[in-house]
Amino acid sequence: MTLWLALDIGGTRSRAAAVTNTGAFARRAQAATPLALEAGVELIWRLADDVLAGERPQAVGVSIGGPLDWRNGRVSPLHQPAWRDIPFRDMVAGRFGCPVYLDVDTNIAVAGEYLADPTRPQRLLYLTLSTGMGGGFLVGGRIYRGGDAAHPEVAHQAIPFRCRHPERAVCECGSEGCLEALISGNGIRRIYGVPAEELDPEAWSEVAYNLGQGLRNLTVICAPDVIVLAGSVALGGGAPLLAGALQVLHRNVRIVPIPQVRLSTLGPDSALIGAATVARLGYDPVG
Ligand SMILES: [Zn+2]
Structure with missing residues (x-):
């Protein structure tokens, strides 16, 4: 069978899928991401071997937390402290002997969202709220890149916020006042003492307000056509979170x-679907 390999390496879980030429997942596997580098790499090889079941992939798509240098494929994911300046794209290419899109x-x-949306939005902004943010x-189907290969980090913007324990809002990047410290999974746990799925309605309304302020900034600065919210916190908050954030957006964006x-x-x-898409279509969102 002709297969492609999709890898999604997250701070909490790592996932692998073998993808057929229709984009369907033939097999998939996942496990908790170990803290140690060597154990993490071993786990990824094992998940890949499980889903490939002896087949060689045509190409591999890899999704991993930032920051990373997309020019040389070296990764330093913020939420995996043992991974620093690791030449992971070369490691994957060496292991599987095929093109790697990392x-x-x-x-x-955002590439997966774009290709799944038949309207192909010209300016598509994707935000994920999970462990981090x-x-x-994507502008005209191409990733907007910052200077010197930097990835714009929208989670580390400052906003006027509401928070019942402002002294607990501490960002893992070391800066003050970051949005991520208020509305990411780790941030929520630090502030409210419980995971997002156990938040009370008042805490959710603070999160929605803060998210809305972030959306407001992004809207007035980037003027996107579409904003897509993903990740366990956003999907867990669902329609009420979206409604609360939209209220702030509509109240504050006028021009x-x-x-x-x-x-x-x-x-x-x-x-994971995005990684499957870029691997299968050879679609390289690297501008
Ligand atoms: Zn920060």
């Missing part, structure tokens, strides 16, 4: 068109 999870996911911006804001239709697998 990028920040949000860039891979990140974003990817820029309000974008369509929606939850990801790809569900919790958007990065």
Whole structure:
């Protein structure tokens, strides 16, 4: 069987899927991501071997947390402290002997969202709220890149926020006032003492307000056509979270068109589906 390999390496879980020429997953596997580098790499090889079942992939798509240098495929995912400046693209290419498309999870996911949307939005902004928070911006089907290969980190913008324990809002990047510290899974746990799925309605309304302020900034600065929200926190918050955030957006954005804001239709697998898409289509969102 002709197969492609999709890998989604997250701070909490790693996933692999073998993808057929229709885009369907022939087999998939996942496991908790170990903290140690060597154990993490071993796990990824094992998941890949499980789903490939002896077949050689035509190409591999890899989604991993930022930061990374997309020019040389070296990765330093913020939420995997043991992985620093690891030449992971070369390691994957060496292991499987085929083309490898590797990028920040949000860039891979936004490519998957774009290709799954028949309207092909010209300016598509993707935000994910899970362990951490990140974003990817696709303009005319190409990833918007920052200077010197930097990935724009929309999660580390500052906003006017509401928070019952502001002293607990501490960002893992070391800066002050970051949006990620208020609305990511880790941030929520730090502030409210429980995971997002156990938040009370008042805490959710703070999260929605803060998310809305972030969307407001992104809207007035980038003027996107569509904003897609993904990740376990956004999907778990669902329609009420979206409604609360939209209220803030509509109240505060007056001179820029309000974008369509929606939850990801790809569900919790958007990065894995994106990795499958870029591998199978050879679609390289690297600009
Ligand atoms: Zn930060």
